[in-house]
Amino acid sequence: MQDFSESFSLAFQLLTTFDPDLVEIIGLSLRISLTATLLSCIFGCLIGAALATTRFPGRTVIIILVNALMGLPPVVVGLIVYLMLSRAGPFGWLGLLYTPSAMIIAQTLLITPIVAALSRQLLEDTHTEYREQFESLVMSHSQQVRALLWDCRYGLLTVVLAGFGRSIAEVGAVIIVGGNIEHYTRVMTTAIALETSKGNLSMALALGIILMTLALVVNALVSGLRINSTRLGYA
Amino acid sequence: MPDVSSQNQIHTLSTRNLMLNIDGRPLIDNISLELQPTGTSTILGYNGAGKSLLLRLLHGLIQPSKGEIRCNGERLSRSYRKKQAMVFQKPVLLRRSVIENVRFALRVRHRDDPDHARQMLQAVGLEKQALQPARLLSGGEQQRLALARALANDPEVLFLDEATSNLDPASLGWIEHRIQEISDGGTKVVMVTHDLAMAHRLSDEILFLDNGRLITQSSAQAFFSSTRNDKPEIVESFLTGRLPEPRLA
Incomplete structure (x- = not known):
């Protein structure tokens, strides 16, 4: 329990003092x-x-x-991106390994199937509802897609949130392709993994608390928006 | 209000040997017809007669298994379908405001005009609700909005698929008045309804379907005439409110 109370006070202290390392991470x-x-x-x-x-x-x-890829193991994605971006790999000439760009690529590959699968379900349900009306208006395919994306905007926010949640909490892929380099590719999850391995549990927990708070705030904002949109009949 | 003077055109809608088979069962069975070029044509019949299917075929929402549909002598094309509009029994409203639903239909035809959209709403008594979310309107208001949206692009032919079922008298009054107005203005109206009184009030022509077949097509006056006794038995049964014989599926 001492670890928890220490962690909370450390997290609070780090945040209130705008610790430069923490802000950077x-x-x-x-x-x-x-x-x-x-x-x-x-x-x-x-x-x-x-x-x-x-x-x-x-x-x-x-x-x-696409549905199966939702459960893609992050370390496998990390490994594939590593092989692609390593010097011997097909994209080695780009020199992206151990850079934030490599981490973005890995996370994008990891989240895209989640967004695709969830948005497909949402858009298909709405399309089923709208199809006859769209046909009656003799709309082109691109007009239909644009209208669906706009009308599902609040539902898609939840999909975005699911993607962001997976992304911000991801550690396996980014540690492989980012290398957890201080002041360059160290993010919250890799920092937590490092501090834990060093036995610095208070710091690790403090970072964990900040990470969870961040996720909670984003969730609360999107949920509030979604509740409001449902109340107004826009969801 | 649409410029009705420009709409006084002749719109001949006809079908030849129209068939629609689903799982080998003829749901529309060899229908050949030609609708009156103006006024309101109403399709009547018991449930499952194929009324809504015929309406969807005429509007090009579903493709026939056999036969053809012609508009002004030409096969029903995408460009002609753009001159048609349809209001469904359950209005499909977009997750937007009332006025945005009307502007959406205008934008599809690349003619966004907020003033025109407002006029459309005014014509169905919804101008005060213009900025409200469309899906929070009452059932009657939603149907009036669907009608306003359908009329936004000044269609030459308007299809109404039981568009007035389950409406309160006030909304029914609005919609009937508007249908009469647009029909008088030159827009060809083709509707399906179960409301015999409404069909009597609005129709110039009646088509009676049974089991996917066109049983009779006549003027509304002749159809509802109580003195004529040359009507098919099923039409007499329908008009007198007798229940149809149960059929095996």
Whole structure:
């Protein structure tokens, strides 16, 4: 219990003093996770919308595959990205290994299937509801996709949140491709792993508390928005 | 209000040997017809007669198994379908405000015009609710909004699929008045309804379907005439409110 009380006070102290190392770690964590979430949302929503609104041979197989990829083990993604970006790999010439960009790539690969699978379900349900109306208005496919994405915007926020949650809490892939380099690729999760291995449990717990608080605040904001949109009939 | 003077065109909608089979069962069975070019044509019949399916076929929402649909002598095309509009029994409203639902239909045709959208709402008595979320309107208001949206692009043909079922008298009054107005303005109206009184009030022509077949097509006056006794038995049963014989599926 002492560890917990110490951790809370340490976390509080680190936050109130704007500890430069902590600010740097939080900033990098947010930059990597938000960028990866944004990229995943672009790719994932496009894949989800395409699967939701078109019928083609093999579609069911692709849906099963995308759903299965939701459970992709982060260390496997980390390993694949490592092999791709290592000097001997096909993209080694880019020199991205052990950089924040490599961490963004790994996280994007990890989150895109989550966004694609969840948005596909959401968009398909709405498309089923709207289909006759869209057909009646003789809308083009791109008009239909744009309208669906806009009308599902609040539902998609939850999908984004799921992606962000996975991203900010991810450690396996980013530690492989980022290398946990101080002041360069060290993020909250890798810092927690490092402090734990050093036996500095108070610091590790303090970082954990901050990480959870961050996730809680984002969740609360999105939930509030979603509740409000449901009340207004927009969700 | 739409410029009705520009809409006084002839719209001949016809079908030839129209068939729709689902799982080998004919749901629309060899229907050949030509609708009156103007006024309101109403499709009547018992549940499962194929009324809504015929309406969807005429609007091009579903493809026939056989036969063809012609509009002004040409096969029903995508460009002609853009001149049609439909209001469904359960209005499909977008998760947007009332006015945005109307503007959405205008934007689809690349003619966004907020003033025109407001006029459309005014015509169905919804101008005060313009900024409210559409899906929070009452059932009657939602149906009026669906009608306003359907009319936003000044369609030449308007299909109504039981658009007035389950409405309160006030909303029914609004919608009937509007249907009459647009029909008088030159828009061809084709509707499906179970409301015989409404069909009597609004229709110029009646089509009676049973079991996917067109049983009779006549003027509304002749259809509802009590002095004529040359009507098919099933039509007499329908008009007198007798229940149909149970059929095996």
